[in-house]
Amino acid sequence: MNAPQPSDSVLIHLVGAGPGDPELLTLKxxxxxxxxxxVMVDDLVNPAILEHCSKARIIRVGKRGGCRSxxxxxxxxxxLRYARQGKRLVxxxxxxxxxxxxxxxxAQWLxxxxxxxxxxxxxxAGLAGATQCGIPLTLRGMSRGVTLVTAHTLDDTDLNWRGLAQGGTTLVIYMxxxxxxxxxxxxxxxxMPATTPVAMIEQASLPDQRQHVCNLNKLCVQxxxxxxxxxxxxxxxxxVASSSLLAGQQSVEPVMALEPMLMGAVSG
Structure with a gap:
């Protein structure tokens, strides 16, 4: 069965810029x-991505938790205004x-x-950050799936923590x-066992990415x-414990960049 082809008549595209690394942007x-x-661009988009649309008008419409949005x-x-004007909008x-x-x-509103x-x-970001740390989100015999959740809900209600804790999948928690x-x-x-490993990954896929591993019962302190x-x-x-790149990185010191880590492993 042939894949659906994009329509030339579509004026609005809702585009994912990826986690930050410009090379992870898709060709499409x-x-x-x-x-x-x-181009109406969110705050977390790497400015380097905008090199692909140098002739477009850029409108920043950031939405970030805890900040003016x-x-x-x-x-x-x-x-809607730009679509009715016939503009090609991203x-x-x-x-x-x-x-x-x-x-x-x-998409529904439009x-x-x-x-x-x-x-x-x-x-x-959850996929890219885990991969940069050498963490496979699924692994035969260890994790049969992955669950993506956000800690920030529209109505501020609690998640089903028991279901998440006992679901048998890797959890990736955003926000x-x-x-x-x-x-x-x-x-x-x-x-969930107190000894369950947790990886905290900040600025996923960017040069200043940082990561730290601890057990669940030490999460807040660490x-x-x-x-x-x-x-x-x-x-x-x-x-998380299967990552060779994070092996032994349980201190509170910032983890080194991945390239020096790999070079050290090769030379050792």
Whole structure:
């Protein structure tokens, strides 16, 4: 069966810029950006990505937790305005637009007003950060799946911590830096072993990426000592312990860049 082809009539593309490393941008995303007349870009997008759309008008519409953000309703109305003007618009989001990126909401809102959109996937930070640390999110005999969740919910309700703790999958938690105590306590109360390894990964895939490993029962203490800051993801599960790149990195000192680590391993 042939894959669906993008329509030339689509004016709005909801595009994932990936986790930060410009080389992780997809070819399709680069092509769509090169054709854009207007690009509405989120805060977490690496500025280097914008080199692919040097002739487009750039409008910054950042949305970050704990900071002053552009209202979603304003973003929606702006997309609609440019679509009605016949402009080729890219709504550029960090990571993947369908993983905590509101692409589904925006696509539905536009469709309700007769505007077609197309989503272009990007590599999500949880995957890229784990891979940079040598962590396989799934591993035969150890993890039968991966669960992506956000600690920041629309109505501020609690997650089903017991279900997550006993689900048998690797957990990747986004937007959790401000809720570390809730995450730690919820998983422990839900039955997850206190010795479960946790990787804290900050600035995933960027040159200044930092990572630190600890056990679940030490998460809050170690995060404070490590000075963990957003944007960051948590990878929780036994697969974390399988990483040779993180072996022995249980101190609170910043982890060295991956390239020097690899060079040291080769020379040793």
């Amino acid at each position: 995303a680069a092509r769509v950006l090169s054709q854009a007349e207007v 552009t209202p979603q309703e304003f973003i929606n109305r702006l997309m 709504r550029l989001k960090g990571g993947d637009p369908c993983i905590f990126g509101r692409a589904g909401e925006e 469709a309700a007003r007769g505007i077609a959109s197309e989503t272009v996937n990007g590599i999500t 959790g830096v401000a809720r570390l105590h809730q995450i730690q306590q919820g998983l422990l109360d839900g039955g 995060a404070q000592a490590f000075s963990l800051k957003s944007p960051a993801v948590l990878v929780i599960g036994e697969v």
